[in-house]
Amino acid sequence: MKKLQMVDLKGQYDKIKQTVDASIQEVLDTTTYINGPEVHKFQKNLEEYLGVKHVIPCANGTDALQIAMMGLGLEPGDEVITADFTFAATVEVIALLQLTPVLVDVEPDSFNISVEAIRNAITPKTKAIVPVHLFGQTADMEAIMALAEEHNLYVIEDNAQAIGAEYTYADGTKKKAGTIGHVASTSFFPSKNLGCYGDGGAIFTNDDELAHKLRGIVNHGMYERYHHDVVGVNSRLDSVQAAVLNAKLPHLDDYNKARRAAADKYSKAFAGHADIITPVIKGDDESHVFHQYTLRILNADRNALMKHLLDKGIPCAIYYPIPLHSQKAYASGRYNEDDFTVTNQLVKEVISLPMHTELDDEQIAFITQAILDFLSI
Numbered sequence: 001m002k003k004l005q006m007v008d009l010k011g012q013y014d015k016i017k018q019t020v021d022a023s024i025q026e027v028l029d030t031t032t033y034i035n036g037p038e039v040h041k042f043q044k045n046l047e048e049y050l051g052v053k054h055v056i057p058c059a060n061g062t063d064a065l066q067i068a069m070m071g072l073g074l075e076p077g078d079e080v081i082t083a084d085f086t087f088a089a090t091v092e093v094i095a096l097l098q099l100t101p102v103l104v105d106v107e108p109d110s111f112n113i114s115v116e117a118i119r120n121a122i123t124p125k126t127k128a129i130v131p132v133h134l135f136g137q138t139a140d141m142e143a144i145m146a147l148a149e150e151h152n153l154y155v156i157e158d159n160a161q162a163i164g165a166e167y168t169y170a171d172g173t174k175k176k177a178g179t180i181g182h183v184a185s186t187s188f189f190p191s192k193n194l195g196c197y198g199d200g201g202a203i204f205t206n207d208d209e210l211a212h213k214l215r216g217i218v219n220h221g222m223y224e225r226y227h228h229d230v231v232g233v234n235s236r237l238d239s240v241q242a243a244v245l246n247a248k249l250p251h252l253d254d255y256n257k258a259r260r261a262a263a264d265k266y267s268k269a270f271a272g273h274a275d276i277i278t279p280v281i282k283g284d285d286e287s288h289v290f291h292q293y294t295l296r297i298l299n300a301d302r303n304a305l306m307k308h309l310l311d312k313g314i315p316c317a318i319y320y321p322i323p324l325h326s327q328k329a330y331a332s333g334r335y336n337e338d339d340f341t342v343t344n345q346l347v348k349e350v351i352s353l354p355m356h357t358e359l360d361d362e363q364i365a366f367i368t369q370a371i372l373d374f375l376s377i
């Protein structure tokens, strides 16, 4: 059996080595390391893939979120609602910009932000909502957009984990995750569904005026060379990373399909087990691109399970072990533990299994059997 890994970047690279190498070589030959033609080409390729008017490449997914918030003109003290159960980058940039993060609970089945919890957290100071499409599943965007419209709020999609996911509205309209809110961010961190070979990120929007603003912010607030109209940052996607992404983007749908197929095999193996809750896909199959495959394990010692798996050479991880509202940096007197019953429960139960584009049946059978064996002891 091939060695088990959370993510098999080498196996994936080997299959497209020629195109990736040629694409990188072109950058080396032309030495256009910064803002080379590959970056512009990737921007156009991704705009076309997503069906969005503007893609603004930048240095990483955390910058993308920060720049999106800067572009919207949010001001210190403005409240921004986001999920308690997510990676810290989301809340970090809110705090960094001196906006007030307002963490709310998530849904127990999708792990995504609860629309009811958002509604309850809205105050006159609320200016924006940041839904995170966690583990690759699109949040309930139709309800979130309706709520945002009702209260005149911006919606910033954190799409770092769900690039390529397709959300279906009640009337059958389909849109790609990251093209529904006013603006969205994504990450091309190597292990993400569309990963480069270093750091990378992008912001998406259909709003021409906002796109113009964002293009200046990523480049030191410059709209005309050496004229700094707004305070900006330096956040660039470099040409080598863009070259990698140009080679990989044509495979993204196949990659996501492979992830869904692996998830389906895992879930079939666990089906009906009383102590395992497999991931729930709330919309169409295409609404979930399985950045992670995350189980909830009931009535068992999760640490002992992890040890059992690691002893067998099966990597696994806890995304995420501590709710953000309990983190020292983000604790606040405004929170009440009763408001986070779902997140507080999930952090004790979740376990993520190896998930990538190269998982084979033998590996999946080995992993699932090891878990079933442990739970039957």
Ligand SMILES: *Cc1c(COP(=O)(O)O)cnc(C)c1O
Pocket (backbone or CB within 6 Å): 060, 061, 062, 063, 086, 087, 089, 090, 132, 158, 160, 161, 186, 187, 188, 189, 199, 200, 201
């Ligand atoms: C990975 C990730 C980010 C940050 O992306 P980086 O490129 O690592 O800065 C932000 N939000 C979520 C939900 C992520 O998973």
